Amino acid sequence: MAMEHENISEEAVIELDGVTKSFGTQKVLDGVNLHVKRGEIMVVMGGSGCGKSTLLNHMIGALTPDSGSVKLFGRDYATMTDEELAETRMRFGILFQSGALISSLTIGENVALPLREHKSLDDNIIDIMVKIKLELVGLREHADKMPAQLSGGMKKRAGLARAVALDPQILFYDEPSAGLDPVTSAQIDQLIIALTRKLHVTSVVVTHEMDSAFTIADRMCMLDLGKVMRIGSRKEFEDLRDAADGELKSEQDLLIRQFLRGGAEGPITDRQQSSGYADDLSLVATRTQ
Amino acid sequence: MSEADKTGVVKNIRNEQNAVVLELRGDIDMSRSSELREQILDVLQQKPAALVINMTDVAFMDSSGLATLVEAMQLSQRHGSSLRLTGLATRVRSVFEISRLDTIFEIYESESEALS
């Protein structure tokens, strides 16, 4: 179980300020402010399509905001030199939503890939490092398999082994437990916690799995309509999840509680029903709202 | 980079009875693990009965450093030497633990224990 722990420092290693991003006419991020502290696990939640992956893509410098700034380790992506960008990239690892393994390489070769970029590392050292990383995710005996020979969960774990190949200081996880069986999913949770607590890694985890979120999070943040709707400690979100109707102070509280509990009835559902379905079908709504 | 890293990774090499003691210093990361590797290979050429690696002045080690020590163990076993580690800071010990290598290495609380 994650606890408030001494490894978290007040220093922010990821800083998003006023980040806005549109795709065409669709504004996906609308002034997102989010600071992640060194050594913490920040869980990012929100409905499907609300912009979580887009947010992660800004954090890794794969997308540039229309306005606002994104800083990693105190450096703004917008003003980084190529050299600084390359150096920054070495300091974080990503577990993509899809796993993103190279299909023509074995699992071991996939993990070795980022290590081979370090010319100073001898082949024998790389082989040992690959074994250590694969052991970490329980795939050591599958090193010689091709990605196509692995199950979805094993691909995820192989992706994680590759993400940690260079001992990153920040790890980004996009849906690490989606599609995994409960045991594997719990193992991934424990691995995220161990990496953070033991190796002082900072983690940003996008997840829909509430059990997992409440197991690993130090802080949680909920995205909605392109903004950070709520950010707080795990305890604050637990209290909200467990609150009785009378204890909720706002419509927003109700909405967050519905999301955390995963209930079908509540403001999220109401909003879906009223969001221009009739317009979309080129119909005139016959009932006034 | 800390003050200690500005100089070599080996702080001192001592010959004790039946053992060579290698004292390390500074962070052992990608930029310094190959230097450590060369030094270890050098010492193991002498086929000492035991190689004691004292890491008291090492605050941080990454997995390239860890892999270098694994290779050192492979080689020492081949040479019939015994490899012993001592002076592991909590943070360094964590690197062994998370990789489940703390049970594979011989790790001692003090150098005198490692030598006895």
Ligand SMILES: Nc1ncnc2c1ncn2[C@@H]1O[C@H](COP(=O)(O)OP(=O)(O)OP(=O)(O)O)[C@@H](O)[C@H]1O
């Ligand atoms: N490159 C792109 N071009 C155009 N639209 C995009 C692009 N990337 C994302 N979008 C749109 O932005 C919105 C947010 O997408 P995003 O992938 O960030 O959502 P998400 O919160 O990660 O969803 P999910 O939970 O389903 O993974 C979606 O409506 C998506 O269609």
Ligand SMILES: [Mg+2]
């Ligand atoms: Mg997504």
